Amino acid sequence: MGIVVTEATPARVAGTMPVEGNTQPFGVLHGGASAVLAETLASIGATLHAGPGRAGAGVEINASHHRPGTGATITGVATAVHLGRTLATYDVVLTDDASRRICSARVTCALRDLR
Amino acid sequence: MGIVVTEATPARVAGTMPVEGNTQPFGVLHGGASAVLAETLASIGATLHAGPGRAGAGVEINASHHRPGTGATITGVATAVHLGRTLATYDVVLTDDASRRICSARVTCALRDLR
Amino acid sequence: MGIVVTEATPARVAGTMPVEGNTQPFGVLHGGASAVLAETLASIGATLHAGPGRAGAGVEINASHHRPGTGATITGVATAVHLGRTLATYDVVLTDDASRRICSARVTCALRDLR
Amino acid sequence: MGIVVTEATPARVAGTMPVEGNTQPFGVLHGGASAVLAETLASIGATLHAGPGRAGAGVEINASHHRPGTGATITGVATAVHLGRTLATYDVVLTDDASRRICSARVTCALRDLR
Numbered sequence: 001m002g003i004v005v006t007e008a009t010p011a012r013v014a015g016t017m018p019v020e021g022n023t024q025p026f027g028v029l030h031g032g033a034s035a036v037l038a039e040t041l042a043s044i045g046a047t048l049h050a051g052p053g054r055a056g057a058g059v060e061i062n063a064s065h066h067r068p069g070t071g072a073t074i075t076g077v078a079t080a081v082h083l084g085r086t087l088a089t090y091d092v093v094l095t096d097d098a099s100r101r102i103c104s105a106r107v108t109c110a111l112r113d114l115r
Numbered sequence: 116m117g118i119v120v121t122e123a124t125p126a127r128v129a130g131t132m133p134v135e136g137n138t139q140p141f142g143v144l145h146g147g148a149s150a151v152l153a154e155t156l157a158s159i160g161a162t163l164h165a166g167p168g169r170a171g172a173g174v175e176i177n178a179s180h181h182r183p184g185t186g187a188t189i190t191g192v193a194t195a196v197h198l199g200r201t202l203a204t205y206d207v208v209l210t211d212d213a214s215r216r217i218c219s220a221r222v223t224c225a226l227r228d229l230r
Numbered sequence: 231m232g233i234v235v236t237e238a239t240p241a242r243v244a245g246t247m248p249v250e251g252n253t254q255p256f257g258v259l260h261g262g263a264s265a266v267l268a269e270t271l272a273s274i275g276a277t278l279h280a281g282p283g284r285a286g287a288g289v290e291i292n293a294s295h296h297r298p299g300t301g302a303t304i305t306g307v308a309t310a311v312h313l314g315r316t317l318a319t320y321d322v323v324l325t326d327d328a329s330r331r332i333c334s335a336r337v338t339c340a341l342r343d344l345r
Numbered sequence: 346m347g348i349v350v351t352e353a354t355p356a357r358v359a360g361t362m363p364v365e366g367n368t369q370p371f372g373v374l375h376g377g378a379s380a381v382l383a384e385t386l387a388s389i390g391a392t393l394h395a396g397p398g399r400a401g402a403g404v405e406i407n408a409s410h411h412r413p414g415t416g417a418t419i420t421g422v423a424t425a426v427h428l429g430r431t432l433a434t435y436d437v438v439l440t441d442d443a444s445r446r447i448c449s450a451r452v453t454c455a456l457r458d459l460r
Contacts, residue, residue: 024158031158031173032151039147043139058146059317060290060338062177062407064434064453066427081438081449082411086316087289087340089409089449091436093426104426104434104451108290108409110317174432175405175453177292179319179338181312196323196334197296201431202404202455204294204334206321208311219311219319219336223294223405225432254388261388261403262381269377273369288376292407 001033003040010049013041013078013090019069029069034094034103035061041078042090042107049083049111056088056109063105071097078107086111116148118155125164128156128193128205134184144184149209149218150176156193157205157222164198164226171203171224178220186212193222201226231263233270240279243271243308243320249299259299264324264333265291271308272320272337279313279341286318286339293335301327308337316341346378348385355394358386358423358435364414374414379439379448380406386423387435387452394428394456401433401454408450416442423452431456 001022007014015037022033039058046056078090087108094103116137122129130152137148154173161171193205202223209218231252237244245267252263269288276286308320317338324333346367352359360382367378384403391401423435432453439448 024155026170030151030154031176032147032154035150035154035176035178036145036147039145039150040139043146055141057183058180060177060179060409061146061150062175062292062451063150064175064405064427064451065173066429066434068172081446082409084411089411091449101426104436106407106409106449106451175294177336177407179290179312179336181314181319196331197294199296204296206334216311219321221292221294221334221336254385256400260381260384261406262377262384265380265384265406265408266375266377269375269380270369273376285371287413288410290407290409291376291380292405293380294405295403298402 001036003037005044008044008048010045010083011080013045015041015076017074019071019074029074031065035063037076038063038092038105039107041076041092043109045078045080045090046088046109046111049088053114054111055114056111058107059110060108063103065103067102069096069102073097116151118152120159123159123163125160125198126195128160130156130191132189134186134189144189146180150178152191153178153207153220154222156191156207158224160193160195160205161203161224161226164203168229169226170229171226173222174225175223178218180218182217184211184217188212231266233267238274238278240275240313241310243275245271245306247304249301249304259304261295265293267306268293268322268335269337271306271322273339275308275310275320276318276339276341279318283344284341285344286341288337289340290338293333295333297332299326299332303327346381348382353389353393355390355428356425358390360386360421362419364416364419374419376410380408382421383408383437383450384452386421386437388454390423390425390435391433391454391456394433398459399456400459401456403452404455405453408448410448412447414441414447418442
């Protein structure tokens, strides 16, 4: 889907996604694409927080779509709001080229041992 | 993403999505792909409910991931739980080849006039 | 808040709540009261599922309010959609005296050892 | 439930709620009480945004509970993330006496004409 991660720490993960190629029939960004970007960024942060031999897997996501995603590129920033021992939660804000917020999401990941 | 719609009425929309091609780095279905399938099915139902010259656009989605999505095909069924004048809400259940529930989602669409 | 539990197994918990005493300034049921009822029912089911020495505590709740809650009594039914080892998730449906659905919720509880 | 509103503009609403009187059987804040506080603050902001003859009514709420709510007082701050023509969405952060985040919520209100 063309997601590029531009910053990644347990506390904050940022990335971009092109609108083109991720649209629904009306030509604007597919709402599900916003969810993919949000969940990708949060999972990276949670996995960094989880530490060696462990990973964060999304168990819950929610997203409010505020306006159609248009233009060239969507930017997402995931900020940790809780970094626990078994769960990590991120607020994720998606904006368009004009820095307008198109989507607000929250993703909770379970931190689990890798087999 | 290979989504195929197999049934579509305002009250119920069903479809399938292949696991292959929609995976995350660990080889199982990307959680965001579940959100895409859920939002796609609900939007179709809401648009059918909205009637001529109108369409349903997702304004809110949430999804609980219960188990990794594996196997060949994910099946999704969206069932209307509220069909209003300005909002329509669908419960969406995603299952794997063995009919195990991998994800429970709920999607609310705003019903708007097409320009 | 007057919640009465009428049925309780790990798979299904039901209960009622009076509208009177749980209203917001416009005289209809406070949306937060629906969340209280949903979270109460799911937590009971999760605690029953968790077994001796353990309890289920809500970690995530979402609720869609479909219509104002009016009349005398709200009935809630929580149905397990996933009963795992560390997490349990319930769909919760709230209806009014006329069996109209006023709210759809989903609650995920973490299963933890009691200290 | 003892909620006191301490600040109210369309962009930001703050308030407090006592823990005592709003607990579940284990003696900590009931998760549903957090939802009540979040939905109350957001509805006030949305109603202020809606303008004369209109009001904001919660149509969707979600909340992640990060830690048990203990101590004397819970403080909530709702910040508008989208103020539209028909929908308004607020991020709500709840903290305890030690300024620890106990809950992150997001509430979307529909803006409707009062009868």
